[in-house]
Amino acid sequence: MGRIRKDPNLILLTALLGAALLLPLAIRSNQYALVLLTTILLYGVLATAWNIIGGLAGQLDLAAGAYLGLGAFTTGTLLIRWNVSPWLGMILGGLVAVGFALIVGYPLFRFGVKEVWYALSSAALVEVLRVTFLIWSQVGGPVERYLPYHEWSLYHLRFATYLPFFYIMLGMLVLALLVNHWIRQSRLGYYLMALGENEEAAEVLGVNTQSCKLEALAIYAFIVGVTGGIYACMYGFIHPNFFSGPMSTEVAILGIVGGLGVTYGPVMAAILLVSVRELLRAQLGGQLEGLYLVVYSVVLILIALFRPQGLGPLVRQAYGRLLSRVAKE
Amino acid sequence: MTDTLLQNLINGALTGCIYALIALGLSLIFGVMNVVNFAHGDFVMLSMYLTFWIGLWAGVDAVFTPLLTFPALFLIGLLAYYALINRTLRQRYVTQIAVTVGLMTFLRALTQLIWKAQPRALPYSLIQGNIQIGPYTILASRLVSAAASVLAILGVYFFLSRTWAGRAIRAASDDLDAASLVGVPYRQTYALAFGLGSALTAIAGGLLMTFQQVDPTMGVRFGLLSWCVLAMAGLGSIPGLLISGIIVGAAEAVGMSLWDPRARSLIVYLLFILVLWLRPRGLFGRK
Numbered sequence: 145m146g147r148i149r150k151d152p153n154l155i156l157l158t159a160l161l162g163a164a165l166l167l168p169l170a171i172r173s174n175q176y177a178l179v180l181l182t183t184i185l186l187y188g189v190l191a192t193a194w195n196i197i198g199g200l201a202g203q204l205d206l207a208a209g210a211y212l213g214l215g216a217f218t219t220g221t222l223l224i225r226w227n228v229s230p231w232l233g234m235i236l237g238g239l240v241a242v243g244f245a246l247i248v249g250y251p252l253f254r255f256g257v258k259e260v261w262y263a264l265s266s267a268a269l270v271e272v273l274r275v276t277f278l279i280w281s282q283v284g285g286p287v288e289r290y291l292p293y294h295e296w297s298l299y300h301l302r303f304a305t306y307l308p309f310f311y312i313m314l315g316m317l318v319l320a321l322l323v324n325h326w327i328r329q330s331r332l333g334y335y336l337m338a339l340g341e342n343e344e345a346a347e348v349l350g351v352n353t354q355s356c357k358l359e360a361l362a363i364y365a366f367i368v369g370v371t372g373g374i375y376a377c378m379y380g381f382i383h384p385n386f387f388s389g390p391m392s393t394e395v396a397i398l399g400i401v402g403g404l405g406v407t408y409g410p411v412m413a414a415i416l417l418v419s420v421r422e423l424l425r426a427q428l429g430g431q432l433e434g435l436y437l438v439v440y441s442v443v444l445i446l447i448a449l450f451r452p453q454g455l456g457p458l459v460r461q462a463y464g465r466l467l468s469r470v471a472k473e
Numbered sequence: 474m475t476d477t478l479l480q481n482l483i484n485g486a487l488t489g490c491i492y493a494l495i496a497l498g499l500s501l502i503f504g505v506m507n508v509v510n511f512a513h514g515d516f517v518m519l520s521m522y523l524t525f526w527i528g529l530w531a532g533v534d535a536v537f538t539p540l541l542t543f544p545a546l547f548l549i550g551l552l553a554y555y556a557l558i559n560r561t562l563r564q565r566y567v568t569q570i571a572v573t574v575g576l577m578t579f580l581r582a583l584t585q586l587i588w589k590a591q592p593r594a595l596p597y598s599l600i601q602g603n604i605q606i607g608p609y610t611i612l613a614s615r616l617v618s619a620a621a622s623v624l625a626i627l628g629v630y631f632f633l634s635r636t637w638a639g640r641a642i643r644a645a646s647d648d649l650d651a652a653s654l655v656g657v658p659y660r661q662t663y664a665l666a667f668g669l670g671s672a673l674t675a676i677a678g679g680l681l682m683t684f685q686q687v688d689p690t691m692g693v694r695f696g697l698l699s700w701c702v703l704a705m706a707g708l709g710s711i712p713g714l715l716i717s718g719i720i721v722g723a724a725e726a727v728g729m730s731l732w733d734p735r736a737r738s739l740i741v742y743l744l745f746i747l748v749l750w751l752r753p754r755g756l757f758g759r760k
Contacts, residue, residue: 267697397571
């Protein structure tokens with residue numbers, strides 16, 4: 145009981161993880177449900193990674209699609225051209241994303257590009273990469289490049305079912321959460337939170353804000369880049385539209401809605417919002433194009449207006465109340 | 474070769490005047506109340522659709538639709554301000570962004586719902602034909618649009634410098650506390666700035682529809698474009714906005730003609746990132 149009081153989140157997360165592990169058993173043959181769940185996990189991973197740069201360090205990054213695309217293209221191209229296993233490819237993809245993030249991030253932070261301007265320049269990067277890969281016909285180009293088909297190949301990370309991708313993505317999510325948790329308790333985490341609150345004050349106290357932000361950006365880019373590699377294998381092709389502006393914005397929105405800096409907030413936001421969006425699409429999409437997005441955007445606006453701290457604290461309160469009631473009884 | 478380049482430069486510079494007008498609206502909103510409005514480009518898109526709709530049903534030429542869409546967009550702007558923006562003024566800027574991204578998605582989805590996803594264009598405009606100057610051909614609609622944009626920008630300039638309401642807007646943007654002390658009602662001033670900023674997109678939308686088509690995804694392009702013009706100009710300089718708009722329009726056109734038509738946005742965004750790195754205050758910025 146004492147342990148539970150110390151860290152109720154751990155128990156909750158373990159229970160959720162256990163439930164998630166068993167979930168495919170319930171829907172074993174339903175590929176649509178599997179894709180839906182894997183998509184939720186995918187957004188969960190991206191938003192959790194975003195939480196490092198966006199939530200802790202307070203930099204509104206809108207370039208998740210850039211790192212995702214770089215990871216996907218590195219992994220996909222290596223597999224298509226040289227038959228390099230995606231297991232290696234995704235690590236390299238993550239490193240390419242990190243390299244790009246450092247090249248772009250260094251001058252951005254060096255010249256003090258902040259707040260809305262950081263957000264906009266990162267949004268512009270996604271579009272720059274998309275168009276570059278569209279024009280760069282040796283690697284990208286306007287036609288999808290398909291990854292080789294395999295019924296079940298662990299080496300090629302290609303399967304005829306989405307089931308393995310569900311578990312791989314779940315693994316990524318656990319990894320991303322652990323990294324988040326670890327950073328929060330490390331010195332870097334405290335520095336990031338300090339500069340996220342007030343950058344000048346943190347600088348005065350001797351925090352090297354530039355290098356802290358770069359570190360946060362690199363960790364975020366690596367996780368998203370690796371996820372991009374998995375993304376490419378899951379969908380079986382690569383295309384410049386992977387550098388997606390709307391997707392990048394959505395990742396940031398999930399992070400904001402989940403509660404900035406709350407480790408498990410983005411996952412909850414992903415579970416809630418992505419499933420709402422997909423259910424609305426399934427229910428309304430057939431009748432009226434765009435209707436589901438109207439409803440979805442209204443939900444988004446209402447949450448942002450009336451829950452500006454995000455959903456994370458709300459759930460924490462409810463869970464705390466539940467725990468104390470259990471403890472009383 | 475130089476002829477094609479110059480031809481493109483002229484076209485781009487003319488379109489750039491409209492960009493400047495759009496960015497002026499954004500500058501009113503961001504400069505005065507420091508609200509990060511991600512939905513501005515989608516107001517342009519909405520104006521274009523309204524122009525299309527009015528043009529089609531009432532048979533009004535796109536040049537004259539701003540007479541109707543300007544008040545309409547002003548009201549929509551007021552509505553957006555009082556329903557959404559007003560509540561986010563004291564929030565962190567990320568909340569503002571979340572709300573305006575929601576508004577952006579809403580507007581895009583709504584237009585898609587009403588007008589479907591395919592591109593729409595008006596059949597003709599009063600101002601047609603070309604004007605031949607030496608070896609260069611200038612589309613009359615582009616020339617008129619550029620002239621009208623410059624006129625509208627001048628109008629806003631006089632409004633801001635000569636009228637009480639305009640001065641109130643500038644005062645609120647300079648120092649809100651001092652302005653409040655001398656009796657500027659800041660909520661109304663903010664609402665006015667937001668309404669006017671949105672209404673300016675109506676003029677731009679009407680002008681754009683004389684030579685362009687519209688589709689629901691266009692908002693993002695105009696949004697980033699106007700932020701780019703604003704970043705280059707910096708806050709507080711209306712002539713700077715015009716020059717930056719022309720630079721952006723020209724850069725777009727040159728990129729398309731010299732490199733690749735698809736590189737259009739690439740040039741603009743690279744320029745944007747470069748400006749942020751090297752001149753975070755903009756080329757003509759005051760603050």
